[in-house]
Amino acid sequence: MTVMIRASDLTKVFGSNTAVDHVSFDVDEGEIFGFLGPNGAGKTTTTRMLTGVILPDAGTATVLGHDIRSDPVLAKQGFGVVPETSNAYTDLTAWQNLMLMGELYGLERTRAMQRSSDLLGMLGLFERKDQKVQAYSKGMKQRLILAMSLLHEPKLLFLDEPTSGLDVQSTQMILALLRDLNRQGTTIFLTTHNMEEANRLCHRVGIIRGGSIVAIDAPEKLKMAIERVHRIEVSFDREVPGDALEGIPGVTGVNRTGDKWQLTADNQYEVIRSLVAFSQQNAASIVTLNTLAPSLDDAFLRLTEVTGP
């Protein structure tokens, strides 16, 4: 498998604040890699080092096989960037912005025009292509930035909180496009502080807090890693004794909330099987049965909370 991004001990210090502290990870070809962390965790600083906007104080980044420091132009030629703050030229029209990108990436004019029309059409901006970006809404600007970053058909796309603060329509459009792109082979590096987004979109998630990576894994596995203990919610059509439930093999705790029981278990599947047997033995039919998998939210809070003494 080809490694598209290799970050090795990336470090950035602002004054006395170590914004990014020896961050290392690989992103493989074809992946959607989520970089998840709260505000101020160092996501943007890491992204800017990877995309050659700022220089790391220590460590190296290899992007598409090129060292971003010694071969910046060759690396940059192969990726697109959607930065944290919209940065189209507001005094230019969407079309002029795209043509400028075409020239900066060395595209032929006819190809740039064809790609621009396609992308603007796909992102619902074609009718307003000759309007200055000044007049665009936040969502439209973000869609334009996405078009600008995709013009040269990059194999790798960096996005820094691409849907943060956007309207639902723009968010859906962007997420759908990202999925499509990934299906067609584009590798995606995406920062977010939205666990749901990371969960829905990403193959692997790296969690960063206070400038350091806390964990890297698939979103599902991360959830498991955090909360090995699962919760199962169950209710029966008639009263059952709590200690009988406690006696079920695999159940490690029982809690009653209203007419429902919350059981904690190491292995939820084993417990569910036992529950079915239990209901037959006690002639109590199961009315509801839910598994309460820990959300990425839980995982996130658990992993990023400051560990006490």
Added chain:
Amino acid sequence: MNPASFIEQVRRSWAIAKKDIRIYYFKGPVLIFGIFMPVFLFLAFLMGSRQLPLAFLVSGLVGMTLFFTATAVSPAIFPWEGQAKTLERLASCPITIEAIVFGDMTASILFGIGITLVTVVIGLALGLPLLHGITLLVAIFLAACCFSAIGMLLAVPPTNVPSNIMMLSSLIKFPLVFISGIFIPLDQMPPWGLGLAACSPLTYFTDLVRYSFTDAHFFPVPVDISALAVFTAAFTAVTMYLHKRTMPKRM
């Protein structure tokens, strides 16, 4: 196509220049300033100093016009773009900092030449004879390159506040005009004044313009041209080197 090759980077720098012209130069106020400044300077000069010959005044004016127009906008472009975050976009594009600087220089060269030609036309309309047209064109081109490199040099301090940089650049630009033989002919200067004048590229340009209109000159023409060329090369190299170092601090 090798994106990092010299020729490809020069081509991409042209995209930067076109963007600059469109956004920063092709604006009503900038154009009006560019065209009215020489006109008003003319009037001020004509009323102020009747004892100096017209040819002398026009040469000085052409020198000042080119110097001020070629350095007018470029120092503020990086601060503007730093503020608007568009600089971050350029920094993530496959273009070197040298090529960005060169593109900014190209735009200010074109603007400087355009406005200066207006001044020359005014001079000709006032009845000045043009004795050495080719020399004048070469001088204008070389000096435009030199002054736009100075303009970019003024943009080196990595601030994202345009007014700071404009203030700073005025502090440097105006004294330079006074030591460059525009108001006082070089042959009337004391030795220390001449020593200062020799350090200013504007001196050599004004000398060449004077030669073009009156046949009179202080330095030999090849000296003037070589001096301009050396200043241009040196300023361009220094400004590119410094911008490469300070660019990451703007982000």
